[in-house]
Amino acid sequence: MPSGLTWSQLLSxxxxxxxxxxxxxxxxxxxxxxxxxxxxxxAALVSEPPWRWCYVHGRALRG
Structure with a gap:
């Protein structure tokens, strides 16, 4: 990343x-x-258990 910034998690x-x-x-x-x-x-690229987020509902999704 430019300017020495780091990301905390990558999402797909x-x-x-x-x-x-x-x-x-x-x-x-x-x-x-x-x-x-x-x-x-x-969805998180690296996560155990798998993790997904819905922007419309503003919450994590199960399953």
Whole structure:
């Protein structure tokens, strides 16, 4: 990352596969992707157990 910034987690769009940094990282690119595309759900690339987030409902998804 430029300027010595680090991301805290990478998220993948479940609609198109776009990979972006999480909202608590500088830039919040995952949220920006949702706002540009209306793709509502992202999944953590590295997470045990698997983790998904829905921007429309503002909550984690099960299953």
């Amino acid at each position: 769009c479940t609609t198109c596969g776009w990979v972006a940094c999480s909202d608590d990282s500088p830039g919040g690119h995952a949220r920006a992707h949702y706002e540009e595309t209306d793709h509502p759900v992202v």
